[in-house]
Amino acid sequence: EDQVTQSPEALRLQEGESSSLNCSYTVSGLRGLFWYRQDPGKGPEFLFTLYSAGEEKEKERLKATLTKKESFLHITAPKPEDSATYLCAVQAPGSQGNLIFGKGTKLSVKP
């Protein structure tokens, strides 16, 4: 069964304290791994798509990496405005682009 597991469920950081979020997945034939950011009461905001192991993408303080079994979202020197829930999702093969979501990691960055 296709599955996505994110850890930790919640992460509290001090401003400037770098860390990583983990997304482990099992899917037969990965078509893409997606990272989204979701603020309370809002829809997910697209961050990155990764398609193959070894691929990396960066955006400001965020960097996403991908292996055959997991993806990491590295946050360098986070700021309070980076506080949000980060969602990981995989696209299953043979679908219409359906995404399988993990439960998310709630990140809190304190000043």
Added chain:
Amino acid sequence: GAVVSQHPSWVICKSGTSVKIECRSLDFQATTMFWYRQFPKQSLMLMATSNEGSKATYEQGVEKDKFLINHASLTLSTLTVTSAHPEDSSFYICSARVAGVKSTQYFGPGTRLLVL
């Protein structure tokens, strides 16, 4: 680019009434649109997938007669919650993508539904 809007952003209705939620892709043509439901502190749960001009495909456990989906054009999909009950209160989010293997789903801002 890749903006998806939803209307209304929140709605309160009485039990037994029907509510329609619109999802629009503003700057691209969406061959496929998705409807999700999200309960507090939980992740997104896919309800149904719709392609323009076709019947929607519903996920297991989602009542298609209760959650009517229409995808009349490449930029508009609607979700109608019929005979709403308090247990239908939730956060409904749509997303849209263009055709293609390497295509991203872009999400709308969500609609908060409260059924009294």
